[in-house]
Amino acid sequence: xxxxxxxxxxxxxxxxxxxxxxxxxxxxxxxxxxxxxxxxxxxxxxxxxxxxxxxxxxxxxxxxxxxxxxxxxxxxx
Numbered sequence: 001x002x003x004x005x006x007x008x009x010x011x012x013x014x015x016x017x018x019x020x021x022x023x024x025x026x027x028x029x030x031x032x033x034x035x036x037x038x039x040x041x042x043x044x045x046x047x048x049x050x051x052x053x054x055x056x057x058x059x060x061x062x063x064x065x066x067x068x069x070x071x072x073x074x075x076x077x
Contacts, residue, residue, distance in 0.1 A: 006061040008044065010054045020049035028056045 008028075028043045044056040 006058055007047070008056040008058055010056065012052050012054075015051040020051065020054075023049040023054075028054075 023046050026046045028046055029040045030043045031038055031040050033039075042059050044059045044062060046054055046056055048055045
């Protein structure tokens with residue numbers, strides 16, 4: 001869990017042996033098994049990354065933000 005409901009906080013099993021600097025802004029996916037098949041879904045965007053944890057903006061919040069922008073922008077004829 002995270003202090004912010006828009007974020008996922010993922011911790012690594014063990015600290016990474018490389019510096020994840022530069023991963024911010026990258027896509028995050030989840031892979032699940034559905035009826036015996038592996039499927040990948042967009043989970044969100046990495047906002048911070050460290051050797052032992054990642055914070056990701058959840059896909060639903062990104063969708064809501066973009067939808068709000070489209071609804072707020074003036075329509076061109």
